[in-house]
Amino acid sequence: MFNLSTLFLVGAGPGDPELITLKAIKVLQKADVILYDALVNESILSYAQEGAICRFVGKRYGCHALSQSEINDLIIEYGQRFSNIVRLKGGDPFVFGRAQEEIDAAQEAGMKVQMIPGISSALAVPASEMIPLTARGTAESFWVTTGTTMSGEISADLKLAAQSSATVIILMAMSRLEQIMELFAEHGKKDIPVAIIQNGTELSQKSITGTVKDIAYRAAHAGLSNPAIIVVGKVATLNQRKIAKQMEISSLNKKSS
Numbered sequence: 001m002f003n004l005s006t007l008f009l010v011g012a013g014p015g016d017p018e019l020i021t022l023k024a025i026k027v028l029q030k031a032d033v034i035l036y037d038a039l040v041n042e043s044i045l046s047y048a049q050e051g052a053i054c055r056f057v058g059k060r061y062g063c064h065a066l067s068q069s070e071i072n073d074l075i076i077e078y079g080q081r082f083s084n085i086v087r088l089k090g091g092d093p094f095v096f097g098r099a100q101e102e103i104d105a106a107q108e109a110g111m112k113v114q115m116i117p118g119i120s121s122a123l124a125v126p127a128s129e130m131i132p133l134t135a136r137g138t139a140e141s142f143w144v145t146t147g148t149t150m151s152g153e154i155s156a157d158l159k160l161a162a163q164s165s166a167t168v169i170i171l172m173a174m175s176r177l178e179q180i181m182e183l184f185a186e187h188g189k190k191d192i193p194v195a196i197i198q199n200g201t202e203l204s205q206k207s208i209t210g211t212v213k214d215i216a217y218r219a220a221h222a223g224l225s226n227p228a229i230i231v232v233g234k235v236a237t238l239n240q241r242k243i244a245k246q247m248e249i250s251s252l253n254k255k256s257s
Contacts, residue, residue, distance in 0.1 A: 005079040007106040011118015016201035032082035039090025072105035125200030147173020167233035193236035198228040
């Protein structure tokens with residue numbers, strides 16, 4: 001047992017390195033060790049002090065660099081040798097970041113824990129495409145859900161979300177996109193707009209829109225894959241419709257003049 005070290009759970013934001021918080025930068029600057037995930041923009045590591053250990057512990061191309069239990073053990077191991085351990089996660093650590101498991105492990109080992117929230121991709125990525133999650137008269141609330149459970153099954157919460165009138169934001173779901181859209185279609189929503197944004201807020205960002213009935217085909221044709229955010233709801237094309245309407249009015253005005 002020891003109590004001299006601190007585990008900092010730090011949110012790196014949705015991808016754009018300029019969307020990390022000032023508080024997160026200050027923590028990175030004093031870190032002895034930084035354990036970072038695959039969705040973290042590696043340019044953020046430039047804030048680390050000289051000599052800091054920066055170690056990748058994430059998941060790429062379907063392969064885990066380390067299991068969750070191995071990451072927990074690594075946190076404790078470094079905590080026995082250093083004062084400030086940063087666990088750097090994409091988005092916000094408490095939104096599908098498995099942060100609680102690392103908190104439990106660190107506290108059981110006698111480490112202090114501090115949480116530095118980050119901007120969640122669930123909120124920021126739709127915003128980067130001018131998609132509001134709520135809009136008066138269009139959407140009064142929103143769901144944020146994962147596509148699948150630990151066992152690989154489609155989340156039961158997603159089945160409930162498909163019955164709601166709320167905007168639904170789905171993370172980590174491209175591998176089950178077709179089956180998920182079938183859920184929405186079964187509840188009479190085959191014509192509801194859908195947007196998919198890949199690599200949100202980064203220079204490589206790519207997006208498409210469609211409807212529940214055709215978005216799987218459109219995504220396959222566009223070659224979209226994870227990491228991507230799926231937005232289901234009328235808001236998905238709200239600003240597209242407004243822009244199209246403005247262009248139509250402008251065109252009519254030109255013709256009339």
